[in-house]
Amino acid sequence: MTTMIGTGRRPNVVVRLAAVITASLLIWLAMGWLADTAFAAWPPNIAHTANAVVVLVLAVPMVIAARRYLDRRPWAGLRVTGPGEGWRPLVVGAVSWLVPGVAGIVLAVSRGWVQISVTGPVTTLVGTVGLLVVLVLVFEAFPEEVIMRGYVYRNLAAAMPPWSAVAVQTLLFTLFGTVLWTVTAGWTAAAEQAGMFVGMGAVLGCIRVMTGNVWACIGYHLVFQVAAQLLLGDRHSIVTVDGAQTLTLVAFATAFAIGPIITALLSPNDANWSRPEPDGTPTRPTGMAS
Structure with missing residues (x-):
């Protein structure tokens, strides 16, 4: 007899x-609590590394478990592919931010609207x-893309047209970010971030549809956040920016607007925006047979 999981009603x-989404909020809140208690006395880089490890080792297994026991569908349906298939979408996503983002930075600096200074040696900057x-x-x-553009989007796209799935996951991503920021930093800080949540959710959702691969979303998200934390954040003093608000508008907002166009140019032209996409067949893990 073969034991099967996933053949019942889900x-x-x-x-x-x-x-x-609730489990994700609890994971990020738990990480914040650990950062304020157990990791509070640690050096900043080590504490930030510990935060990253906590999120990764909790969030990814949570999605794996949800996919297996709630969705009862194969992991492959999320389109978080292996490196052989994922490297090109990763590059497409990264380039989709880099082209307009770097162009905006160069324009802002060359026109004198923004001044960017490196206050340490090149080796420190590279590190x-x-x-x-x-x-x-x-x-x-x-972890965020596996949850939002992987799990959340995939479930929505099975129930509605992909364009609607993009809109709904944008709302859910904005809700997730707003609740998290309200709890950890207060309503004012959350309200200031709301526009970014909407923009990221919409752009990354469109990239997910056009490429059919979560790695494209990871590439875009990665480059965007590295640039934002290096140039607009206050944690890394090796780079100083005079005119951060102008830089945000000229480079970062422009990259949000133009990024999906770059993705469309670099992706196949057969993206499905109108038809729901059935989510495979129930999983049947291998059991003991006799």
Whole structure:
């Protein structure tokens, strides 16, 4: 006899999404609590690394479990592919931010609207950027995209046209970010970030549809956040920016507006925006046979 999991009736899509988003909030809140208590006395880079590891080791297994026991569908349906298939979408996503983003930075600096200064040696700058890439990938880009443009989007796209799925996941991503920021930093800080949540959700959702691969979303998210934390954040003093608000408008907002166009130019022209996409067949894990 063969033991099968996933052949019974699975929970409603609303229940599944609510469970995963709630679990995600609890994971990020737990990380914040650890950062304020257990990691508070640690050096900043080590504490940030610990935060990243906590999020990764909790969030990814949570999605794996939800996919297996709530969705009862194969992991492959999320389109978080292996490196052989994922490297090109990753590059497409990264380039989709880099082309308009770097062009905006160059324009702002060359016109004198913004001044960017490096206050340390090049080796320190390279090390800072390298560490940022790793931490952003582990802490933000990979787990957030697996959850939002992987799990959440896939469940929505099975129930509605992809364009509607993009809109709904944008709302859910904005809700997730707003609740998290309200709890951890207050309503004022959350309201200031709301526009970014909407923009990111919409842009990354469109990239997910056009490429059919979560790695494209990871690439865009990764490059965007590395640039934002290096140039607009206050954690890395090796780079100082005079005119940050102008830079935000000229480079970062422009990259949000033009990024999906770059993705469309670099992706196949057969993206499905109008038809719901059935989510495979129930999983049947291998059991003991006799």
